Amino acid sequence: MTTDELQAILNGDAGKHIENIKIDSLREFVKESLLKFGDTNKLLQSNLVIDLLEKMLIKKKQINKTVEQSFVEVLRVAGLLHNLFFDGTVTSLFMAREKLVPIARKYNIPDNYIGSIFQTIECQLGEDTPVPQCKPVPGTPTELFAWSCWYIEELHNNKKIPE
Secondary structure, eight states, rough: OHHHHHHHHHSSSHHHHHOOSSSHHHHHHHHHHHHHHOHHHHHHHHHHHHHHHHHHHTTSOOSSSSSHHHHHHHHHHHHTTTSSSOOOOOHTTTTTHHHHHHEEEEEETOOHHHHHHHHHTTTTTTTOOOGGGOOOOOOSSSHHHHHHHHHHHHHHTTOOOOO
């Protein structure tokens, strides 16, 4: 993605989830990650995942429209970055951690946020994951994240599951 493409996205509706990130360092981390590794189609799919996830979190009464908790920032960042590297292989589930942690460190993202962001990305396959440690805990926001990823990918016939 080019700087001009990213700026056009930020100026339009497709940039709403980036702009909704309240912590400046997280927002800048996402922008740089998208510039280096993103494309418009992946970002549009990520937006759909986040739209659905936010609706599910509200429906399950895990968040409300007036108070936003810090875990929502983690989910939003993970949602924006979850599909940058995943290509259906097990190793690609962990590629975001490998490629993006140096960028996160550049922006002084705290270790607990880094861990939570990448654990969320790595749980995107939910029950379909071949890595037992990457299955989300039932009833948690990360499980809703995995279901949101599944639904959007299933809806758009873009489901990739490692064998």
